[in-house]
Amino acid sequence: MGCPFVPQVRKGRGAGMLVRSDVISEISRHVQSMTDMIFSIKMRLGVEKPTDWRDIIGIINDMPLSHLTIHPRTASQQYAGELHTDEFNRLLEQSTNPVIFNGDIESPSQIDAIRESHSELNGIMLGRGLLKRPSVIAEWYQQREWTHAERVSHLLDLHEAIFEHYSKTLTGGDAQILSKIKPLWEYLGTEFERKAIKKIIKANSISGYRIAVMQLA
Numbered sequence: 046m047g048c049p050f051v052p053q054v055r056k057g058r059g060a061g062m063l064v065r066s067d068v069i070s071e072i073s074r075h076v077q078s079m080t081d082m083i084f085s086i087k088m089r090l091g092v093e094k095p096t097d098w099r100d101i102i103g104i105i106n107d108m109p110l111s112h113l114t115i116h117p118r119t120a121s122q123q124y125a126g127e128l129h130t131d132e133f134n135r136l137l138e139q140s141t142n143p144v145i146f147n148g149d150i151e152s153p154s155q156i157d158a159i160r161e162s163h164s165e166l167n168g169i170m171l172g173r174g175l176l177k178r179p180s181v182i183a184e185w186y187q188q189r190e191w192t193h194a195e196r197v198s199h200l201l202d203l204h205e206a207i208f209e210h211y212s213k214t215l216t217g218g219d220a221q222i223l224s225k226i227k228p229l230w231e232y233l234g235t236e237f238e239r240k241a242i243k244k245i246i247k248a249n250s251i252s253g254y255r256i257a258v259m260q261l262a
């Protein structure tokens with residue numbers, strides 16, 4: 046119940062389910078009957094309103110979930126705009142399931158801040174922040190911000206692993222590999238100068254791409 050992709054939401058799928066209490070009730074019945082399975086939910090706060098969750102939290106509480114992950118935005122906000130922390134805090138109070146926070150976390154200090162302000166939290170989930178700074182969790186565990194050089198080296202290692210994986214598993218040739226890997230630079234690219242990233246995005250052969258990436262190191 047986290048996906049805000051409009052054609053899905055319009056059909057009542059993804060985050061669109063947040064206002065379909067009939068569907069959630071049916072899911073809840075299945076979840077409660079399947080005692081040999083472990084379930085979790087990931088959701089936004091609402092479709093248009095950040096208060097939509099209030100109408101379904103009772104149904105969600107009836108399900109014994111391993112955790113309930115909340116990205117405190119509405120579907121209409123897509124991936125930007127204010128996080129509705131007040132509504133998130135209310136939900137945290139009302140949830141009988143363990144809650145995980147998700148949204149806009151990009152640095153070890155932000156992880157500390159959210160942990161300090163929300164001692165009841167059961168975990169923190171990172172999406173884009175982890176792609177922008179793949180070392181962020183290692184840095185948090187070590188309680189030490191890495192230097193730019195250390196972060197870049199870690200990021201390039203991750204890129205190398207993904208590149209190798211795509212090269213081995215994709216069967217559509219160089220064009221397919223490039224079309225799969227280039228979008229990652231929207232996130233991986235934040236540590237670098239835009240000019241260098243533009244070169245990567247413009248590369249139209251694997252060798253040109255590899256050279257452009259090597260120039261980042």
Ligand SMILES: Cc1cc2nc3c(=O)[nH]c(=O)nc-3n(C[C@H](O)[C@H](O)[C@H](O)COP(=O)(O)O)c2cc1C
Binds near residue numbers: 087124147150170174
């Ligand atoms: C390109 C992209 C793809 C995503 N795909 C999924 C997905 O398949 N399932 C899901 O639950 N969330 C998906 N999300 C949402 C993220 O898991 C996360 O809830 C959201 O990006 C907010 O967290 P963040 O600020 O840490 O990225 C996606 C986000 C992005 C940017």
